[in-house]
Amino acid sequence: MTTTLKTRIGAAVAALGIAAGGLVAVAPAQAQAQAATSGIAPGTYCVMNYVYGVLPVKNHATVYHGKLITTRTIGRDSYRIHATRHGGWVDQPGLQRVTYRKTGTKVYRGNIMLGTVPIGTSTLSKNCRR
Known part of the structure; x- marks a missing residue:
């Protein structure tokens, strides 16, 4: 060559x-x-948590820069959203994980897990009715 x-x-x-x-x-x-x-769209939401055996709890929430910020009567909490293809999940103190999956326009639903055991459901909704 x-x-x-x-x-x-x-x-x-x-x-x-x-x-x-x-x-x-x-x-x-x-x-x-x-x-x-992907993940949970930014904006203002209502979050409704149904923990089995406890009355439902409704709070206001904001999704901003990949964080879920919930406003309760005793303060605010901020959780990092781990984006998935159809929604996301957040880890809360006390070994709780909340998963969210888009189920319709402006609505995300999922389970509240304590370790690997489902202990309730959670809904993020743009429709905040009082």
């Missing part, structure tokens, strides 16, 4: 390697962008 042909083959292999590396680098960025756009 001549030196020129070896140089051209080497350049082609290097270009393919760079292109493949670029594809690998772009895929995680696209996945992160998709995850950031």
